[in-house]
Amino acid sequence: MKVSLFITCLADTLFPDVGRSTVRLLERLGVEVDFPEAQTCCGQMHMNSGYPGEAGTLVRKFASAFADSDLVVTPSGSCAGMLRHHSTTVARGTAMPKVYELSEFLIDVLGVTDVGARFPHTVTYHPTCHSSRLLGVGDRPTRLLQQVEGLNLITLPAAEQCCGFGGTFAIKNADTSSAMGVDKINNAEQSGADFLCASDASCLMHLKGVAEKRHAPIRTIHLAEILAAS
Missing domain, CATH: 3.40.50 (Rossmann fold)
Structure with missing residues (x-):
């Protein structure tokens, strides 16, 4: 193909x-x-x-x-x-x-959920707004993550809440955006995960900035990077 x-x-x-x-x-x-x-x-x-x-x-x-x-x-x-x-x-x-x-x-x-990946870490997944609400990808990303060898997938508290990025919303409403990002990072830390995964680089950019500013130990990673790992 x-x-x-x-x-x-x-x-x-x-x-x-x-x-x-x-x-x-x-x-x-x-x-x-x-x-x-x-x-x-x-x-x-x-x-x-x-x-x-x-x-x-x-x-x-x-x-x-x-x-x-x-x-x-x-x-x-x-x-x-x-x-x-x-x-x-x-x-x-x-x-x-x-x-x-x-x-x-x-x-x-392709009809696959096991893509042959290996990622021996604890991961929590943030379902981004557009992928969830506009595309309706549902549990597809987590079904893929569940099949990754060595990966421990744990639930993100209040996962459905927006991370606060929202494109130019983060610029026009910086204080609100930052507060939403802090909530998301706090929830990710409380989950006990090593990595916060998402399928949009825009949300990950925002969350990475919040995490680094707060010196949070959790790392951000794109879904593709995990699925490509071996």
């Missing part, structure tokens, strides 16, 4: 290991990965900030970059949600490829 990888802005600029891990994981499962180099932003930031025209321009650019792709995989629930649910609003008539968030692709398309 051949798929195209949409890496997202944050993974490209700040978390390159997420992209590398995604490719390593998919290739280990026998998937041929294509990377259209013309790809840029999906327009989510512009859409969330009230600029649908600018968002539409980027959606059309995405569609052009992936015009030869039948299927696109991205390690981001928020970007997948933007492209699946908002692209028709801001770029009507634009032909879009089928876009899957990573855990959706692994379970729904």
